[in-house]
Amino acid sequence: MTMNPTQPMPPTPPYTLYTFAMSHYSEKIRWTLDASGIAYREVCLTPVFHLLPALTMGKRGQTTLPVLKTPHGSIQDSPRILQWLREHHGPMALMPAAHLPEIEDVAKRFDAIGKDVARYLYAHSFGSGDEHIKRLWTDHAAPAQAAFIRRAYPLIQWAFRRKLNITAAGAARAHQRIGQAVDWLDTRLADGRTYLVGGQLSTADLTAASLLAPLACPSEHPVYGDPTFRQTMAGAAAPWQVRPSMAWVRQMYARHRGAMHGGVALSPKAA
Numbered sequence: 001m002t003m004n005p006t007q008p009m010p011p012t013p014p015y016t017l018y019t020f021a022m023s024h025y026s027e028k029i030r031w032t033l034d035a036s037g038i039a040y041r042e043v044c045l046t047p048v049f050h051l052l053p054a055l056t057m058g059k060r061g062q063t064t065l066p067v068l069k070t071p072h073g074s075i076q077d078s079p080r081i082l083q084w085l086r087e088h089h090g091p092m093a094l095m096p097a098a099h100l101p102e103i104e105d106v107a108k109r110f111d112a113i114g115k116d117v118a119r120y121l122y123a124h125s126f127g128s129g130d131e132h133i134k135r136l137w138t139d140h141a142a143p144a145q146a147a148f149i150r151r152a153y154p155l156i157q158w159a160f161r162r163k164l165n166i167t168a169a170g171a172a173r174a175h176q177r178i179g180q181a182v183d184w185l186d187t188r189l190a191d192g193r194t195y196l197v198g199g200q201l202s203t204a205d206l207t208a209a210s211l212l213a214p215l216a217c218p219s220e221h222p223v224y225g226d227p228t229f230r231q232t233m234a235g236a237a238a239p240w241q242v243r244p245s246m247a248w249v250r251q252m253y254a255r256h257r258g259a260m261h262g263g264v265a266l267s268p269k270a271a
């Protein structure tokens with residue numbers, strides 16, 4: 001790329017969001033930052049190679065993403081990140097104080113099924129969808145990382161199955177718990193409301209929509225909207241597609257998702 005010497009370099013945003021491109025917990029934070037106009041740069045990590053950065057940045061003995069790196073330190077765990085944003089950027093329109101307890105109750109309900117959603121999708125796509133999964137896991141990888149993931153895939157898949165308890169019984173329980181959350185959301189929406197709490201868009205909506213997005217597959221999302229993802233990963237979720245909850249997720253995305261300013265959709269393969 002050629003730089004015009006008279007044009008100043010764009011300032012580097014103070015925040016870096018470390019994610020997996022396909023992580024629904026990461027999507028919740030990405031969406032909150034985008035919708036709140038908070039500038040950030042996104043770094044999509046590659047599974048396995050995320051372990052050390054997540055451990056060292058999080059300092060909590062946890063390897064999960066997202067992690068938000070700020071000039072004041074790094075925050076791991078999406079509810080903690082939301083709390084930090086509220087404390088440092090408040091008052092935030094997405095987290096109105098008057099409705100905060102209810103917003104957090106709704107968010108907890110959907111955070112609680114995040115692992116079930118991952119368990120359910122992988123349980124139904126390991127084997128038949130391996131090529132697509134390898135692509136998802138290497139999309140943002142450097143060439144040497146991608147080569148490692150492809151070679152070690154059987155071992156990584158085995159470790160994944162153990163960590164996420166991906167068994168027939170685990171998938172059946174995940175199905176049941178996701179079903180309960182979808183039932184709850186259908187009931188909540190039955191009075192014709194658009195927003196889950198307080199008549200306005202809040203992190204309750206963003207959390208519910210993000211955590212269900214891998215099942216609803218809104219076309220605005222660069223991973224879940226991909227027709228191959230829809231078929232390979234989310235095919236098992238077909239019975240839920242007709243439910244009002246899934247239409248609501250797609251509607252939230254169509255109305256409110258907007259641009260992903262951290263660059264996830266554009267991230268080139270690491271050099």
Ligand SMILES: N[C@@H](CCC(=O)N[C@@H](CS)C(=O)NCC(=O)O)C(=O)O
Nearest residue numbers: 023024025063064065066077078079
């Ligand atoms: N409670 C965490 C859960 C995040 C989570 O489970 N992230 C998954 C990706 S969706 C992850 O990082 N898995 C890899 C690992 O645990 O090492 C949050 O809300 O941020």
